Amino acid sequence: MQVAGQKSRLAWAVHLSVAxxxxxxxxxxxxxxxxxxxxxxxxxASGWWQSPLAVEQTYRTRADAGAxxxxxxxxxxxxxxxxxxxxxxxxxxxxxxxxGFGITGRAPAAFAPGSEAELRGGGTLxxxxxxxxxxxxxxxxxxxxxxxxxxxxxxxxxxxENYSRVLGADQMNLAFINTLTVTVPATVIPILIAAFAAYAxxxxxxxxxxxxxxxxVGLLVVPLQLALVPLLSLHFKVGVGQSFxxxxxxxxxxxxxxxxxxxxxxxxxxPRDIIESARVDGATDFQIFTRIVLPxxxxxxxxxxxxxxxxxxxxxxxxxxxLPSTDEAKVMTVKIADDLxxxxxxxxxxxxxxxxxxxxxxxxxxxxxxxYLVRGLLAGxxx
Amino acid sequence: xxxxxxxxxxxVLGVGGCIAYFYGANLLLDKVLFPARGPKIGRxxxxxxxxxxxxxLFPALFVLGLYLAYPVVGSFWRSLxxxxxxxxxxxxxxxxxxxxxxxxxxxxNNLLWVLVVPAAxxxxxxxAAQLTDRLSWGNxxxxxxxxxxxxxxxxxxxxWKFVYANDADIGLINAIRTGLGADEAxxxxxxxxxxxxxxxxxxxxxxxxxxxxxxxxxxxxxxEETVEAAIIDGANPFQIFFRIKVPQIMxxxxxxxxxxxxxxxxxxxxxxxxxGGNFGTQILPSYxxxxxxxxxxxxxxxxxxxxxxxxxxxxxxxxxxRKELR
Numbered sequence: 001m002q003v004a005g006q007k008s009r010l011a012w013a014v015h016l017s018v019a020x021x022x023x024x025x026x027x028x029x030x031x032x033x034x035x036x037x038x039x040x041x042x043x044x045a046s047g048w049w050q051s052p053l054a055v056e057q058t059y060r061t062r063a064d065a066g067a068x069x070x071x072x073x074x075x076x077x078x079x080x081x082x083x084x085x086x087x088x089x090x091x092x093x094x095x096x097x098x099x100g101f102g103i104t105g106r107a108p109a110a111f112a113p114g115s116e117a118e119l120r121g122g123g124t125l126x127x128x129x130x131x132x133x134x135x136x137x138x139x140x141x142x143x144x145x146x147x148x149x150x151x152x153x154x155x156x157x158x159x160x161e162n163y164s165r166v167l168g169a170d171q172m173n174l175a176f177i178n179t180l181t182v183t184v185p186a187t188v189i190p191i192l193i194a195a196f197a198a199y200a201x202x203x204x205x206x207x208x209x210x211x212x213x214x215x216x217v218g219l220l221v222v223p224l225q226l227a228l229v230p231l232l233s234l235h236f237k238v239g240v241g242q243s244f245x246x247x248x249x250x251x252x253x254x255x256x257x258x259x260x261x262x263x264x265x266x267x268x269x270x271p272r273d274i275i276e277s278a279r280v281d282g283a284t285d286f287q288i289f290t291r292i293v294l295p296x297x298x299x300x301x302x303x304x305x306x307x308x309x310x311x312x313x314x315x316x317x318x319x320x321x322x323l324p325s326t327d328e329a330k331v332m333t334v335k336i337a338d339d340l341x342x343x344x345x346x347x348x349x350x351x352x353x354x355x356x357x358x359x360x361x362x363x364x365x366x367x368x369x370x371x372y373l374v375r376g377l378l379a380g381x382x383x
Numbered sequence: 384x385x386x387x388x389x390x391x392x393x394x395v396l397g398v399g400g401c402i403a404y405f406y407g408a409n410l411l412l413d414k415v416l417f418p419a420r421g422p423k424i425g426r427x428x429x430x431x432x433x434x435x436x437x438x439x440l441f442p443a444l445f446v447l448g449l450y451l452a453y454p455v456v457g458s459f460w461r462s463l464x465x466x467x468x469x470x471x472x473x474x475x476x477x478x479x480x481x482x483x484x485x486x487x488x489x490x491x492n493n494l495l496w497v498l499v500v501p502a503a504x505x506x507x508x509x510x511a512a513q514l515t516d517r518l519s520w521g522n523x524x525x526x527x528x529x530x531x532x533x534x535x536x537x538x539x540x541x542x543w544k545f546v547y548a549n550d551a552d553i554g555l556i557n558a559i560r561t562g563l564g565a566d567e568a569x570x571x572x573x574x575x576x577x578x579x580x581x582x583x584x585x586x587x588x589x590x591x592x593x594x595x596x597x598x599x600x601x602x603x604x605x606x607e608e609t610v611e612a613a614i615i616d617g618a619n620p621f622q623i624f625f626r627i628k629v630p631q632i633m634x635x636x637x638x639x640x641x642x643x644x645x646x647x648x649x650x651x652x653x654x655x656x657x658x659g660g661n662f663g664t665q666i667l668p669s670y671x672x673x674x675x676x677x678x679x680x681x682x683x684x685x686x687x688x689x690x691x692x693x694x695x696x697x698x699x700x701x702x703x704x705r706k707e708l709r
Binding site: 010014015017022025026029031043044045047048177182185188189193196197200201204205206212213216218221222223225228230248254257284289310315316317337348351354358359362365366370374377 | 387389390393394397398402405406409432433435437439440443446447449450452453455458461507511515518526527528529530531532533534535538541542543544545546550551553555558588591593597600620648651656668671672675679685686687689690693697700701704705
């Protein structure tokens with residue numbers, strides 16, 4: 001009995017700690033996703049974790065001087081703060097609840113609804129909870145009525161505005177296409193080159209084979225930083241310069257060690273009998289490779305393709321160096337890091353939408369092809 | 384021509400070119416140079432088989448040599464020259480580096496990164512792997528912890544900007560602090576020394592999933608009998624984990640650890656997007672980028688310093704790989 005009780009308590013502890021870990025891991029991403037759909041003013045008014053709740057936001061309106069009339073010895077303007085055209089977006093029904101009002105932008109909610117505030121130009125102002133206001137003074141307000149600041153409960157607002165703005169005015173759509181343009185050729189071409197080399201390293205006998213495999217393992221960890229300066233000047237010398245062609249070549253080169261290593265490991269694990277019997281039957285190496293080894297290696301090819309796709313799609317360093325820094329050639333990572341964070345640093349809605357656009361495709365690839373990704377990781381590091 | 388079209392053409396040309404090369408070269412070898420017929424048939428077949436591996440290897444070797452081996456030498460050579468690329472100044476760039484305060488900060492910070500990130504990611508990965516093992520909803524939990532692997536470092540940095548923001552209405556950290564009674568929001572990116580650790584959290588968040596996936600497979604590979612024997616001997620779950628399981632997967636733990644270490648020495652994106660290397664958070668990869676396009680001599684010198692740091696682990700890696708081949 002005692003042991004069983006302990007066991008179930010341990011099981012509970014495991015469930016709880018995994019749940020805690022999962023929540024901890026997913027919360028930042030959830031925050032970004034929710035923020036990207038929120039109204040930009042609401043983002044800075046309340047945290048995303050409060051997004052389903054109403055937000056207290058401050059607004060400004062101006063009393064309509066045309067509605068001025070005389071009442072006894074006073075000039076009076078009456079109206080409703082929610083009826084102002086300035087805030088028609090937030091209060092479509094021209095109704096709301098005022099939680100405070102004020103006469104300066106610095107203290108927009110200094111007075112409780114229903115109380116009376118002294119206007120700076122003389123006279124008084126009252127705003128009721130339902131938004132009805134009354135401004136009264138002994139002199140005429142002239143052509144411009146007094147400005148009224150008020151704070152009101154605003155219902156939560158979710159929009160696609162951030163997305164349409166970031167895709168339109170901020171040219172994220174162009175950056176998306178550029179990223180796609182960089183990624184696809186840079187994923188396809190290394191596979192083919194690597195597959196042949198991997199077959200040679202796995203199934204052909206020749207002097208220096210072990211040395212070459214060791215060299216590939218060594219190149220696997222050469223820091224990319226080392227390659228930037230010499231290759232860029234090489235690209236300029238041969239006339240490629242900073243261009244899409246240049247970045248395709250660079251990504252092909254940087255992806256090859258992993259491709260050769262992964263594919264060789266996988267191909268070396270294929271059953272020897274199949275290949276030997278094909279040889280006995282008179283098949284050439286070229287035939288064995290294209291007819292037998294290549295189709296059998298599909299899982300490894302898929303894992304590398306996913307790796308390379310994610311790596312190139314997510315890369316910032318290579319794109320910064322090998323692509324021109326003009327607006328037309330910016331990929332999404334460069335766009336976000338160099339453009340949006342600099343000029344739109346405080347516009348959280350834009351940043352969230354941009355980030356989500358850039359991670360949507362990798363997440364899709366990840367969740368649909370996770371099986372291959374895991375298999376590739378295992379082939380690469382566990383022997 | 385739009386880049387997209389250019390990309391399609393490149394795929395067709397690249398793939399077509401590769402196929403044409405491999406097919407054509409084979410044909411040339413078998414039919415023209417060393418045909419498998421006539422009086423010298425035996426010698427011809429042997430020769431063709433000697434040449435063929437190099438035919439298969441040539442494109443890969445050429446690209447690897449040009450894009451990874453040559454730059455090691457090229458970078459070192461360039462680092463011996465001044466800013467203009469013409470004046471030979473020997474180790475002048477390296478001397479200037481070591482005299483630079485920022486460089487020393489970058490080295491110290493990088494050491495911190497290399498110590499903390501692989502250790503923390505491997506540790507959390509190991510814990511997550513063990514806990515989710517045999518859990519009914521373990522696969523879902525694993526997917527979620529693994530997910531940040533798919534996100535770019537830039538995207539991850541933005542995600543964490545929403546956690547770290549200097550505003551209690553945006554940043555989760557500051558919201559929690561305010562909830563606990565703090566008066567003012569702080570910019571965690573400007574807290575001296577500790578800001579480095581807040582940046583490391585981002586990379587740990589990304590890499591834990593990687594460690595978890597690999598270690599989880601390793602845990603599955605442990606022979607059941609060893610665990611059963613320990614249970615019969617009365618070991619408690621903690622003893623089973625630390626004394627029986629962990630020692631058996633030590634090799635995999637080391638592989639995970641070194642893989643993440645290499646990554647740490649490459650990642651400049653996080654520091655670049657979060658702080659731009661300000662507030663004492665500079666690390667070597669981002670320090671190098673601050674010289675890129677301005678002073679190639681300095682930039683290559685920094686790159687070479689990174690190479691020197693990687694070198695011992697690289698040699699060890701090669702030795703491990705050779706051992707496995709035998």
